[in-house]
Amino acid sequence: MLNFLLAQAAPEGPPLQPLPHPALPEVFIPPAPIPVWIFIVCGLLLVAMLALVLWLLLRPRPPEAIPPKRPWVTAMTALRELSPLARFQPPGQTAGQISEILRQYFLVRYKIPAPFRTTQEIFHGDTIPSTSSRLHKYAPLADLWDGLSFAPVPASTDEAAELLARAITYLEEDRP
Numbered sequence: 001m002l003n004f005l006l007a008q009a010a011p012e013g014p015p016l017q018p019l020p021h022p023a024l025p026e027v028f029i030p031p032a033p034i035p036v037w038i039f040i041v042c043g044l045l046l047v048a049m050l051a052l053v054l055w056l057l058l059r060p061r062p063p064e065a066i067p068p069k070r071p072w073v074t075a076m077t078a079l080r081e082l083s084p085l086a087r088f089q090p091p092g093q094t095a096g097q098i099s100e101i102l103r104q105y106f107l108v109r110y111k112i113p114a115p116f117r118t119t120q121e122i123f124h125g126d127t128i129p130s131t132s133s134r135l136h137k138y139a140p141l142a143d144l145w146d147g148l149s150f151a152p153v154p155a156s157t158d159e160a161a162e163l164l165a166r167a168i169t170y171l172e173e174d175r176p
Helices: 002-009 036-058 071-082 091-110 119-123 133-150 157-173
Strands: none
Touching: 071 091, 071 157, 091 133, 091 157, 119 133, 133 157
């Protein structure tokens, strides 16, 4: 038995055979299956992509930015557009349009409800706050547009053109 154990412990052993054994037929080994976690991750990514696409398509649009109010630009543009028309319309109508343009300007710029007040209430009452001293310079202009609009004697187109020129001059002085 000692010989047997010594033969087993000897570094020399039977000659090694090349693998696969030449006498055996070629064995087909199927490829290893794809791990399940890969399918789970791919499914989650697909669901996340679909959710992202749906969210981008169905989300509410952000509100458009409200353009800032530019009362001076609006009033000046309206007065300049009225300038060529003033020669072909009655002076009372021109004075009324100038009054409307400037009253809207007072409303937006100075927060004074000018379209809803008479000239006397705006300029000679206590409607004007003390901080709006710039608005007091429009009082003579308001008297002129009232005179053109409500005077019993018909006014001329030259007076209406003068009123328009003075309104543009006053407005340019009031540039922010």
